[in-house]
Amino acid sequence: MAELEEELKSQIIESLNLEDIEIGDIETDAPLFGAGLGLDSIDALELIVMLEKFHGIKIDDPSQGKDIFESIKTMAEFIRAQKA
Amino acid sequence: MNTAYIIADNMISSLGFNSSEHVDKLRKSQSGILPCNNSSLYPTPFQASLIDVSRLNQMKSDIDFVDKFTKLEQLHILSVRDCLSQANVDLSSEKTLFVFSTTKGNIDLLSKNYVGGIDTKRAYLHEMAKAISEYFKNPVNPVVVSNACISGVLAVNMAKDFINSGFYDNVVVTGGDLAAEFTISGFQSFKAISENPCKPYDASRDGITIGEACSTVILSKNANGSNILVAGGGSSNDANHISGPSRTGDGLMMACEKAVAEGMVEVSNIDFVSAHGTATVYNDEMESKAFNWLGVQNIPLNSFKGYWGHTLGAAGVIEIVASVHSMRNNELYKNAGFEQIGIPESLNVIRAYKKDQVDIVLKTASGFGGCNAATVLVKE
Amino acid sequence: MSKDLLILAHSVVRSSSILVNGEKDFTSSEQDFKTFIKEAYRNYDLKYPKFFKMDSLCKLAVIGAEIVIENSDLAEISNDRIGIVLMNRASSLETDREHQHTIDDRENYFPSPATFVYTLANIMAGEIAIRHEFQGENMCFVLSEFDVDLMHQYVSNLFESGKIDACLCGWVDFDDSNYESVQYIVGENSSKNITFDVCTTKEIYNVK
Numbered sequence: 001m002a003e004l005e006e007e008l009k010s011q012i013i014e015s016l017n018l019e020d021i022e023i024g025d026i027e028t029d030a031p032l033f034g035a036g037l038g039l040d041s042i043d044a045l046e047l048i049v050m051l052e053k054f055h056g057i058k059i060d061d062p063s064q065g066k067d068i069f070e071s072i073k074t075m076a077e078f079i080r081a082q083k084a
Numbered sequence: 085m086n087t088a089y090i091i092a093d094n095m096i097s098s099l100g101f102n103s104s105e106h107v108d109k110l111r112k113s114q115s116g117i118l119p120c121n122n123s124s125l126y127p128t129p130f131q132a133s134l135i136d137v138s139r140l141n142q143m144k145s146d147i148d149f150v151d152k153f154t155k156l157e158q159l160h161i162l163s164v165r166d167c168l169s170q171a172n173v174d175l176s177s178e179k180t181l182f183v184f185s186t187t188k189g190n191i192d193l194l195s196k197n198y199v200g201g202i203d204t205k206r207a208y209l210h211e212m213a214k215a216i217s218e219y220f221k222n223p224v225n226p227v228v229v230s231n232a233c234i235s236g237v238l239a240v241n242m243a244k245d246f247i248n249s250g251f252y253d254n255v256v257v258t259g260g261d262l263a264a265e266f267t268i269s270g271f272q273s274f275k276a277i278s279e280n281p282c283k284p285y286d287a288s289r290d291g292i293t294i295g296e297a298c299s300t301v302i303l304s305k306n307a308n309g310s311n312i313l314v315a316g317g318g319s320s321n322d323a324n325h326i327s328g329p330s331r332t333g334d335g336l337m338m339a340c341e342k343a344v345a346e347g348m349v350e351v352s353n354i355d356f357v358s359a360h361g362t363a364t365v366y367n368d369e370m371e372s373k374a375f376n377w378l379g380v381q382n383i384p385l386n387s388f389k390g391y392w393g394h395t396l397g398a399a400g401v402i403e404i405v406a407s408v409h410s411m412r413n414n415e416l417y418k419n420a421g422f423e424q425i426g427i428p429e430s431l432n433v434i435r436a437y438k439k440d441q442v443d444i445v446l447k448t449a450s451g452f453g454g455c456n457a458a459t460v461l462v463k464e
Numbered sequence: 465m466s467k468d469l470l471i472l473a474h475s476v477v478r479s480s481s482i483l484v485n486g487e488k489d490f491t492s493s494e495q496d497f498k499t500f501i502k503e504a505y506r507n508y509d510l511k512y513p514k515f516f517k518m519d520s521l522c523k524l525a526v527i528g529a530e531i532v533i534e535n536s537d538l539a540e541i542s543n544d545r546i547g548i549v550l551m552n553r554a555s556s557l558e559t560d561r562e563h564q565h566t567i568d569d570r571e572n573y574f575p576s577p578a579t580f581v582y583t584l585a586n587i588m589a590g591e592i593a594i595r596h597e598f599q600g601e602n603m604c605f606v607l608s609e610f611d612v613d614l615m616h617q618y619v620s621n622l623f624e625s626g627k628i629d630a631c632l633c634g635w636v637d638f639d640d641s642n643y644e645s646v647q648y649i650v651g652e653n654s655s656k657n658i659t660f661d662v663c664t665t666k667e668i669y670n671v672k
Contacts, residue, residue, distance in 0.1 A: 016578070019516035038513060041328055045274060045577040053574045062275040127570065187584060189555075194564040209555050209606040227614065228606040230555055231586040238603060245621045266560070269567045270580035318627060319601045320544070321593040327581050335599060338544055342627055452581065453590030455602045 002028075004076045012072075015050045016043050028072045044069060051075075057082050086315055088244035090301050090461075091308040092167035093405040096159055097297040097392040098133040101143060102166050107409050110417040111437055115391050117281040117293050124197065126268045131281050133295030133393035134263055135159070153215065154190045154202050159298035160216045160258050167300050171308050173254045175220045181252045182217040182226040184209070185239040185259035186397035189228075191266045216258075233360070233451030234319065235259065236299075236400020237459050241317030241343075243303045253305050259401030260298035267396070268294055274327070276364055282394070284361030284387035284419055285368050285433050287426025292362045295393025299402035307464075312408055315349065315462040318342025322454035329367050329450060333374030339456040340378050340448060347460030349444050351379050354460075356416060358407040358447040361387020362394050363421070367450060372427035380446065386434045390420025400449050404459060407445045411463050415439050469623060469660035472630070473535035474648035474668045477504075477528045484531050485656075486671060497643055501527060517578065518591060519559045521638040525550070525588035526595060528645035529632060533596055536649040538630055545629040547601035548589045549619055554639035555585040555606045588636060600628050610635040610646065612665040619650055619660075635669065 009023045018037060026037070033039050044065050051057045051068075057079065059065060068078045095106045098116025109116070120132040144150050144158045153161065167173075174180060186209060192198055193207040205211050213226035229239040236259040243255035261267070271277050271294060278291035303314060320342075322335035330336070344351055357380050359371055375381055388403050395402055410416060419433045445461040476483040480500045481491040490507050494500045501523045505515055508530055515526060538546065559582040566575050581587065586604035593599065601622050605614065615633055622628045634647030646669050650660045658664060 017516045019513060040325070042326075042517075042578050042581055048275075049273060049574055049576055127573065188560075191560065194560060196568050207557065207560075208553070210553065210608045214608070225608070225611070229603070230584070230606045231589075231602060231604040232584045234602075242603070242618065245625070246617070249617070249621055251617060265567060266564060266583075269573075269575040270563060270577075270583065273575040273577045273580055319603070321548070321590065321599050321602050323543070323593040323597045323599050326587055326590045326594070327577075338599065346625060346627075451586075452584055453586045453602075454593060455586060455590065457602075 004079060005072050008072050008075055011050055011054055015046055026072060031071055032069055055079050086248055086313060087305045088247040088303045088314045089307045089310045090312045090314065090408055091304045091310045092170040092302040093408060094163045094166040094300045095297070095402050095405050096135060096163050096299065097295060097395065097402065098135060099392060101139065101162065103405060103409060106406065107413070110391065110406065111415070113418040113420055113437055115281060115420045117393055125263065125265050126272060130268065130277060131279070131293050132263050133293060135296055154193065154200060154206060156190055156260050156262055156298070157212060157216055160260055161219055163298045163300040164220060164256060164258055167302050171302055173302055173304065175222045177253070178223055179253040180222060181224050181246065181255045182213065182222055183239045183243055183255055183257045184213045184226060184228045185235040185257065185401055186228065187230060187232060187235060187261055188264065188267060188396070191264050192262060195265060230397070231451070232453050232455055233396055233399055234449040234455045234457040235397045236404065237447060237449040237457040238319060240301065240314055240400065240404055240459055241457065244314040244317060247303055247305050255303045256300065257303065257401060258298070258300040259398040261296060261396040261398050263294045263296040278363065281421055282363035282389050283421040284363045284389050285425060285427055285431060286422050287424045289363040289365065289368060289426060291364055293389065293393035295395040297392055297395035297398040297402050299398050299405050301401060301405055311464040312411055313462050313464060314459060316343040316345065316347025316460035317458065318346065319455065319457040322456065324454055326454065327452055329370040333370045333377055335454065336371065336374035336448060336450055336456040337377045339458040340374065340446060343446065343458035343460045347462060349460055349462065354380060354383050354444050354446050355440070355442045356407065356410060356445045357383050357385040358403050358445055359385050359387050360449045361389055363389060368427050372429040372431055375431055376429040381430055382432050384416050384434050384440070385431050386417060386419035390422065404447050404461070407447055407461060411442045411445060411461065414442050416442065469620065469650050469652060470654040470656070471658040471660050471664065472537070472649040472651045472654045472656070473532045475528050475532045476668070476671060477524060477645040478643065482531065483671065484535060489531065497641060512595065519582035520643070521556060521558060521636065522582065522588045522591045524638055524643055524645050525636045526591055528634065528636060528647040529592045532632070532647050532649050536651070541629045543597045544599040546598040547622055547628040547631040548592055548598055549603045549615065549631055550589050550634050550636055551605040551607055551610060551615065552585060552635060552637040553606065553608060554637055556583050558638050558640065559583050592632065598632065610669055612662050612669065615665065616662050
C-alpha cells in the first residue's frame with residue numbers, strides 16, 4: 001500500500017526541483033506546505049499538473065488543491081478514491 | 085523641464101484598427117471579448133479578444149514586401165503608419181528613436197505548427213524590432229522593453245525621460261502581443277483564465293481574459309498642436325513573489341507616489357485612474373489596498389481589460405492611448421464587466437459612460453516578477 | 465548632476481568562471497552550465513533552496529548579483545531606493561523553448577506553471593529583488609548586444625530624477641548553452657574610485 005506514497009514523494013522531488021531532499025526526508029503525514037518543504041502557490045499549481053500527467057486525474061478548481069495536497073497521505077488517499 | 089507631448093496615437097484590437105473606432109465602442113461600452121473555439125490556440129473553448137483577421141488581410145495588402153513580415157510585425161507597421169498620418173515626424177532622423185514594448189513578440193514562430201515561412205530568428209525580440217524600424221528607415225538601434233505586463237508603461241516613461249534629457253526629439257513607442265497558443269496554455273496552467281469575459285473589481289471575478297493588441301504613441305519635444313504631456317513616471321518591485329501580487333499594495337503605491345511627485349500634481353487633483361485591473365482575485369485586491377493607501381479611492385477609476393482583455397506587452401500602451409482620448413474628449417469610460425464591488429477596500433469604479441472634465445490621469449500597471457509602474461498624464 | 469556616479473563593485477560570469485572586481489574568484493572545470501552554476505551556488509553558500517526552482521537565466525542572474533551585492537556597501541541605502549536595470553539578447557527564449565515543447569504534442573500536452581512563469585525576461589530581476597528585498601525602479605531591455613550607452617543614459621536619468629540612490633545594472637544573457645553575466649552596482653559613495661561611464665563599463669565587459 002505504501003508504494004503509491006513512495007512514488008508520490010519521488011514525483012514531487014522531481015517535479016518541484018527539490019534539491020537536497022530525498023524520499024526519506026519527506027514524512028507521509030507531514031504538511032507539504034508552510035514550514036515543511038517550503039512550497040508556494042506555483043508548486044501547488046505544479047502538483048495539479050503532476051496529478052494529471054502521472055495519475056490521469058484532472059482538477060479544474062485549484063481551491064480543491066488545499067485539502068488534497070495537505071500531505072503525501074491525503075494525496076494518496078485522494079488518488080485511491082478517484083481510481084476506486 | 086518637461087516637454088514630452090503625445091502627438092499621435094493608434095490602437096489595434098478586437099475593437100478596430102484605429103483610435104476613433106475604439107472610442108466609438110468605448111462610448112457605447114461595447115466589449116470585443118467573444119467565445120473562441122480555435123483548437124490551434126487551446127484544446128477547449130475559451131473567451132478571448134482577437135483582432136479581425138479578414139480586416140487585417142485587407143489592411144495589410146499595401147504594406148511593401150508584406151510576406152517578409154509576421155502577423156505581429158504587420159500590426160506594428162499598420163499601427164505606426166496610422167500615427168504618421170496624424171503627425172509629421174521624420175523617422176529617418178537620428179533624433180528619432182523606436183521603443184518596442186512586448187512580452188513575447190513573434191512567439192508563434194517557436195511552434196512546430198508554424199507555417200508562415202519567416203526565419204525563426206525573428207523570435208528574438210530585437211530581430212523583430214529591427215525588421216520594423218528598418219521598414220521605416222530609422223537609423224537608430226531600436227530598444228525593446230520586455231518587463232512583463234508593465235512593459236508599455238515603462239516604455240512610455242522611458243520615452244518621456246529621453247525626450248526631456250534631449251537625447252531624442254521624437255520617440256515612437258509601439259507595443260504589441262498576440263493571443264498565442266504559447267501564452268494561453270501558460271495562463272491556463274496557472275488557472276488564471278476566466279471561463280467568462282473578465283470582470284475587473286467585480287465580486288464574481290475569477291480571472292483574466294487574454295487579448296491581442298498593438299498600439300502606438302509618438303512622443304515629441306514639440307507640441308504639434310497637442311496639449312497632453314507625459315508628466316511623471318515611476319516603477320517599483322514588490323520583492324515578494326514572482327507570480328503573486330503583494331499582499332499590502334506597497335510596490336504599486338510607491339510607483340504611483342513617484343509618478344505623482346515627478347508629474348508635480350496633487351493626488352487630490354487627479355481626475356481619472358486608468359488602473360491595471362486584470363480581474364484575478366489577488367491583483368484587484370492588491371490594487372484596492374494600494375489605491376486607498378495613495379488616497380485615490382474616490383476618484384473615478386476603470387480597467388480597460390473588460391473591452392479588449394489583458395493584452396500583456398501592449399496593455400500599457402493601449403490603455404495610455406485610451407486615457408489620452410478620455411482627456412481629449414473629457415469623458416469617462418465604463419469599467420466593462422463590472423456589476424458589484426468585490427474588493428477589500430472600496431474604489432470608485434466607473435459604472436457608466438459619462439462626460440466629465442479630465443485633465444490629470446494616473447495610469448498604472450503591475451506584472452509577473454513583482455513589478456509595478458505608473459505614469460501621470462497632464463493636460464496643459 | 466550633483467555628484468559623479470561610481471561603480472561600487474562588478475562581477476563577470478562566463479565560461480565556467482567568475483570574476484569579482486576583475487579578479488578571478490571561482491572557476492570550475494565543468495563545462496556544463498547546470499553543473500557549474502550548482503558548484504558556484506555551493507561555493508558562495510547561498511542557502512536558498514528556491515534557487516533550484518529557477519531557470520538557467522535566473523540562476524545566472526542571481527549568482528552574478530549575489531557577489532556584487534556582497535561586495536558593495538549598501539547598508540545606508542533604503543531598499544526602495546535601489547533599482548534593478550538589466551539587459552539581454554535572448555530574453556527568456558531558452559525557457560520559452562521548454563514551455564513550447566510541453567504544448568507541441570496534443571497527446572502529451574502538459575504546460576507547466578513552474579516553467580511558464582520563467583518565460584519572461586524580467587523574472588530574473590524579480591528573483592534578485594525578492595532575495596535582496598530591493599524595491600526600487602525596475603527595467604528590462606532586450607537588445608542585439610550589450611548597449612553600454614543606453615545603460616548609462618537610462619541609469620543616469622534615474623539618479624538625476626531622484627528616484628534611486630543605487631542601481632544594480634547588468635547584461636545577463638542565456639541562449640542555447642551560451643551564457644554571460646556582467647553586473648555592477650552604481651552608487652554615489654564608494655571608497656573605490658571607479659567612475660560609472662561608458663568607457664569603464666566597456667572595459668569591465670571586455671575583460672577575458
